[in-house]
Amino acid sequence: MPFPFGQKVPIFRWRASGRPHFPEMGGDRPLAKRSDKTLRVLLAKPRGFCAGVERAIEIVERALDIYGPPVYVRHEIVHNQRVVETLRAKGAVFVEEVEDIPDGGVTVFSAHGVSEAVENSAKVRNLPIIDATCPLVSKVHKEGQNHARKNREVILIGHEGHPEVEGTQGRIPGGVYIVTSPEDVPKLTVRDPARLAYITQTTLSVDDTRDVIDALKQRFPDIVGPDVKDICYATQNRQQSARALAAHVDLLLVVGAQNSSNSNRLRDFGAAMGVPSYLIDDADSLNPSWLDGVSTVGITAGASAPEELVQELVKRLEDFGEVSVEELSGVEESVIFKLPRELADAARAAE
Numbered sequence: 417m418p419f420p421f422g423q424k425v426p427i428f429r430w431r432a433s434g435r436p437h438f439p440e441m442g443g444d445r446p447l448a449k450r451s452d453k454t455l456r457v458l459l460a461k462p463r464g465f466c467a468g469v470e471r472a473i474e475i476v477e478r479a480l481d482i483y484g485p486p487v488y489v490r491h492e493i494v495h496n497q498r499v500v501e502t503l504r505a506k507g508a509v510f511v512e513e514v515e516d517i518p519d520g521g522v523t524v525f526s527a528h529g530v531s532e533a534v535e536n537s538a539k540v541r542n543l544p545i546i547d548a549t550c551p552l553v554s555k556v557h558k559e560g561q562n563h564a565r566k567n568r569e570v571i572l573i574g575h576e577g578h579p580e581v582e583g584t585q586g587r588i589p590g591g592v593y594i595v596t597s598p599e600d601v602p603k604l605t606v607r608d609p610a611r612l613a614y615i616t617q618t619t620l621s622v623d624d625t626r627d628v629i630d631a632l633k634q635r636f637p638d639i640v641g642p643d644v645k646d647i648c649y650a651t652q653n654r655q656q657s658a659r660a661l662a663a664h665v666d667l668l669l670v671v672g673a674q675n676s677s678n679s680n681r682l683r684d685f686g687a688a689m690g691v692p693s694y695l696i697d698d699a700d701s702l703n704p705s706w707l708d709g710v711s712t713v714g715i716t717a718g719a720s721a722p723e724e725l726v727q728e729l730v731k732r733l734e735d736f737g738e739v740s741v742e743e744l745s746g747v748e749e750s751v752i753f754k755l756p757r758e759l760a761d762a763a764r765a766a767e
């Protein structure tokens with residue numbers, strides 16, 4: 417049975433009988449011993465939805481309640497097909513560009529944020545806009561704008577073509593230089609090496625980003641920036657939990673979309689630790705041959721992957737024999753972002 421978005425899902429140990437056993441294991445206790453016949457499944461904590469994704473989904477759902485369908489969403493609201501399909505079934509219409517939205521159509525910008533040009537193209541047409549940009553992405557926009565105001569050129573560490581990077585790029589007057597790896601740094605030609613700043617995409621690998629920052633500081637000693645603080649709490653927590661998980665498993669499965677930056681980084685962590693690691697959209701993408709010779713499987717999920725996909729994967733593993741499930745101890749997340757004011761205003765007006 418699917419678990420609705422935004423609801424906490426109980427963590428059980430599952431056995432072939434499907435009978436749930438104990439809830440999540442305590443943090444200090446040693447990991448339970450696996451019987452020879454049982455496939456041991458360890459779940460990362462935290463995993464899956466972050467506060468920015470939960471907020472974005474809630475924005476679309478509330479907009480549908482207030483205005484009624486259709487509500488137009490520019491791009492995938494978050495990078496997950498299950499989320500997109502569920503919202504589509506409720507009346508959300510996903511479009512590539514603002515120009516695809518009919519006059520008067522309620523317009524939602526995705527959690528990744530949009531450029532000023534995109535926002536202006538909706539404003540010029542007087543489309544009712546609800547901005548689901550994650551507040552942590554907006555914070556990076558403001559940082560970049562502050563640097564530009566101080567006459568600094570801005571270097572954006574991120575992946576070219578990612579929607580968040582395109583949005584950030586289009587928010588900073590004068591534009592940005594995009595660098596992805598330390599190898600990109602020597603290729604930069606800047607106006608004044610003494611007046612430079614850097615900002616980062618929120619969903620990068622903390623370790624890889626440090627390498628790029630080190631290369632920037634080496635070449636431009638006066639450069640200013642946030643160290644890795646632009647990488648959001650959810651990305652950092654999920655990377656930390658994936659690393660802890662990978663230390664205990666023979667196989668790492670990351671549930672998330674192929675175009676999800678933070679999910680790809682989680683897979684990279686497992687691979688870097690020498691653990692066979694796969695990023696899969698859902699349980700159907702599991703290749704049974706990956707389980708050959710495996711006694712412990714680790715599962716985590718990117719910030720845009722709903723918990724129901726993790727639970728479906730656990731159920732799928734039960735098809736191959738007896739399974740026990742435990743959740744590793746990890747950071748308790750309690751971040752909640754406020755909904756945008758325009759949504760509250762619209763709700764009041766609709767009353």
Ligand code: SF4
Binds near residue numbers: 527619651719
């Ligand atoms: Fe916001 Fe981080 Fe979630 Fe992206 S991954 S939506 S920046 S909290």
